[in-house]
Amino acid sequence: MSNTDIRHPRLRWLVDHRDGVLAGPRRDATESHLRSGCAPCEARLLRLERMLVAVAAGPLPAAPAREVRAGERLYASTHRAAGLALAAELDAVLVLDQGAALAASVRAAPGDVRRMLWTFGEWELDASLIARNGGVDVVAQVLGPEDDPDAVLAGKVTAWTAGRTVAESPLRADGRFTLRGLRPGVYALRGSVDGTRFRIPELVVDA
Amino acid sequence: MTEPGSATRSRAAAGERDAAWVRRCLDGDEDAWCELVRCYSPLVWAVARKRGLSDADAADVHGTVWRIAVQDLTRLRKAESVGGWLARTADLQALRVIRGYCIQRRALDRIPVREEDKEQPSDVLGALEDRRRVGAALAQVGDRCQRLLRLLYFQNPTPSYAHISGALDMPIGSIGPTRARCLGRLEQELGRDFDE
Structure with missing residues (x-):
């Protein structure tokens, strides 16, 4: 039939x-x-x-967090032992830190704003730190070496403090991302964009 | 009406995602490795526990599997099937632990090999992988759908429609149609991978 x-x-x-x-x-x-x-x-x-x-x-039971972390660490230790290089992680360099300036190219939003600009390799990371409800949102955009409005980017950015991830955001195709609700403290941002890994070693979020 | 099985996927197939993770791992991307570990650790753990291993032995198996994986990823022929490969590797490692027990027992007590010292049928591994996939897909279909499907199919005994209606603040008459829509979403989320 x-x-x-x-x-x-x-x-x-x-x-x-x-x-x-x-x-x-x-x-x-x-x-x-x-x-x-x-x-x-x-x-x-x-x-x-x-x-x-x-x-x-029902859902599978989670493996104990300790075992998962041990599994995650195996990669770096194995590569080091074998003398293999991990993909280079570039330290971003802060080139601009303006209190109360507006990153108009990124977004327009109410609240106290601090604009920061980093570079890593041929990339730039343009960020606004916006105070909201006792925390800070990082609204930012990764900009590629080519000024190509049709470029489609892929990657993600995470905020770390005290050895754990506290916020994570995928990159949108235009490189924008938002990390919400960072409490006052010191953070490291780590991310990747189109295979390039970068790190902002220290981002101080003021009270 | 929609032709069965013609649902398009809103995201890349899980197999493509897994293959991309493996490629990135081989390119030296530690983040991809961590994502792979976080995604498949529950499966590796469940396979070991399904064999009846203790937490301590399951932890040994878990660690061994990831040590094998980090060394053997380059030899993986079908990167998109890395999940199945991890499950089979976990099962083989669990068997090695069990055989170790049995050798000790024979030496000490002359107890024959236990019944469970046989290869875990592939459908058992498949069922565990189904649970992992469906669990991940359920997380994408929305909280209301997830709660409804769990109430209808996970709770034992299944609560009455009146109870579900109260728990979800949903008219009794909506439960059936909503259930079908939620299953449709789940089916779409699982996509082609679930036919394999």
């Missing part, structure tokens, strides 16, 4: 059929359709069953 000229049962009917609660004409139509040997619907039912069995079994 061709599957191109038939109406497949709605997902809801298939779910009800699977759960044994489908009744009346819908049940007749669904069962008749399935008996006809509709391969896509059979496959969908199987997929549905696998999904629901997995939902019923």
